[in-house]
Amino acid sequence: MEQQNVLVIGAGFMGAGIAQVCAQSGYRVHLNDVKPEALGKAEKGLRWSVNKLSEKGFLQEEPDKILNRLTYENDMSCAADAVSYTHLTLPTTSALCSCGWWGCDYVWGGGGGGGGGG
Numbered sequence: 001m002e003q004q005n006v007l008v009i010g011a012g013f014m015g016a017g018i019a020q021v022c023a024q025s026g027y028r029v030h031l032n033d034v035k036p037e038a039l040g041k042a043e044k045g046l047r048w049s050v051n052k053l054s055e056k057g058f059l060q061e062e063p064d065k066i067l068n069r070l071t072y073e074n075d076m077s078c079a080a081d082a083v084s085y086t087h088l089t090l091p092t093t094s095a096l097c098s099c100g101w102w103g104c105d106y107v108w109g110g111g112g113g114g115g116g117g118g
Helices: 013-024 036-055 063-067 095-099 102-108
Strands: 005-009 028-032 070-073 085-088
Touching: 005 013, 013 028, 013 036, 013 063, 036 063, 036 070
Parallel strands: 005 028, 005 085, 028 070
Antiparallel strands: none
C-alpha cells in the first residue's frame, strides 16, 4: 500500500502535536510554517518528544523511523505536492478561521481531506 501524505499548516504547539501523531501512525508528514524559527522549534520539540516516548517504552518503532517521516517546509508549493490530507492550524483569533478547511483545499487545489466550511 502506498504511504499517505499529510500536510499540516502551522508548526506551533497544535500543529507540531498533530504532525507527531500522524508520523507515529505511519503517515509521511509535511509540516509547514511561514516562520523558519517556528519550524526549528517544532523540529527540536518533536525530536525530544519522540525520543522521550521511546525511552519510556511507549513506541513500537525506533524514533529515527518516525522522525524520518517528518519534513519541515516553508514553501507551500513544495509542501502541497502529492498530499492526501490537509490540516490547517490557526490561532482562534485569526480571521481565517471562518473560512474552514475548504479554503485551503481551494487555494492549493488539493484533493486532501478536511471538513466542510464554516
